[in-house]
Amino acid sequence: MKNIIITGGSGDIGGAVAKRFLDYGWHVHLLLRSFESPIIQSIMKLSFVSVYQSDPENExxxxxxxxxIKNDGVIPDFVFHSAGTFLWDDGYPKQARPxxxxxxxxxxxxxxTKASPVNAIESVYKDSLSKIEQAFIGSHAANFAPDAPERTGKYKEEAYVEAMSIVQNMVNILADSGKYxxxxxxxxxxxxxxxxxxxxxxxxxGFKIDWDTVATPEQYAEAIFPKEFFEARQ
Ligand SMILES: NC(=O)c1ccc[n+]([C@@H]2O[C@H](COP(=O)([O-])OP(=O)(O)OC[C@H]3O[C@@H](n4cnc5c(N)ncnc54)[C@H](OP(=O)(O)O)[C@@H]3O)[C@@H](O)[C@H]2O)c1
Known part of the structure; x- marks a missing residue:
């Protein structure tokens, strides 16, 4: 049986990815800070789900x-890093933080939340890295926002954009390392x-998004992990 570790599995995207892998017969290992979300409550009842209380911010x-997870005899085939926040710099306006x-x-x-699990995987599974795939959720803001003053100015997104640029660099370094x-x-x-x-x-x-036209987490999970992905890994 194939194994996937998911961080941020209590979230909408992480939860949808977890369900998708379960549908294809994988054993899902979730690193969670909290267990209350309806997604987690429903997933926890399923077979082949292991839940670990953890905090990917904490090394x-x-x-x-x-x-x-390793002590349970598991070598992950895949690690999906979904933990993170999509809130921008002004996501905390009422708290007026500096x-x-x-x-x-x-x-x-x-x-x-991405660096800690990467470091942990590198250390714990150092003899198996070449068998492990990892996927990260970043943001395309890393590509366009640094040169777009209306994004870093009007919407005050400097810190979010900086974080996403670091994630992009980190992922490029991991890819270039050839270890995985x-x-x-x-x-x-x-x-x-x-x-x-x-x-x-x-x-x-200043305008309303028609959320009915935006892809759902389930549609997104299917798009990034189509059935061919699973067929290639049987
Ligand atoms: N939705 C979008 O349009 C979009 C676009 C671009 C990127 N993303 C990225 O996709 C990922 C999933 O997003 P989502 O929309 O599914 O959000 P979500 O429902 O809030 O899921 C994110 C999960 O990350 C976990 N987490 C762990 N450490 C965290 C921390 N320090 N701060 C906040 N969350 C933390 C939380 O789970 P626990 O509390 O259980 O640990 C949370 O459920 C995020 O990394 C987000 O930045 C989303």
Whole structure:
């Protein structure tokens, strides 16, 4: 049986990816900070789901979680890094946080949550890295926003964009290292999740997004992991 480790599996995209892999008969290992979401409550009842309370922001906790997975006799075939936040720098307006504090929150939530599991995998599975594939969710903002003053100015997205550029660099370095079987970076644009709706309200954008026309997490999971993906890994 194939094994996937998912961070951020309580989220809309992480949860949809978890269900997709379960549908194709994989054993899903979820690293979660919280267990309350309806997605998790439904997934936890299924066979071939292992849930680990963890915190991908925390290097030491993540290391002991990955070690626990190994102690259960599991070598992951795939690691899907979905933990992170889609909230931009002004995602905390009511709290009126200073820029450096927001920057720290966004770097921890979007970079540390990926770096800690990567480091843990490298350390715990150092003899098996060439068998492991990893996929990261970043943001296409890393490509266009640094040169787009209306993004970093009007919408105050500097810290989010910085975090996403670091993620992109980190993923490129991992891919170039040649240590892993495969490294993927997904930059989805906009997916209809609760967090995306929170990040892009009409009051912030000045126009209303028709969320019915935006891809659902399930559609997105199917797009990035089509049936051919699973057939190639049987
Ligand atoms: N939705 C979009 O349009 C879109 C676009 C581009 C990129 N993304 C990225 O895709 C990923 C999934 O997004 P989503 O829309 O499915 O959001 P979501 O429902 O909020 O899922 C994100 C999950 O990440 C986990 N997490 C762990 N550490 C976190 C931290 N420090 N701060 C915030 N969350 C943390 C949370 O799970 P636990 O609390 O259980 O650990 C949370 O459920 C995120 O990394 C997001 O940035 C989304």
């Amino acid at each position: 030491a906790i993540t290391l002991s979680t990955i070690q626990a 820029f450096l504090e927001v920057r720290d929150i966004l770097l921890r939530a979007n970079v540390k 079987k495969n490294i993927f970076l997904f930059e989805p644009g906009l997916i209809n999740t609760k967090m995306a709706q929170q990040a892009f309200p009409e009051e912030r954008l």
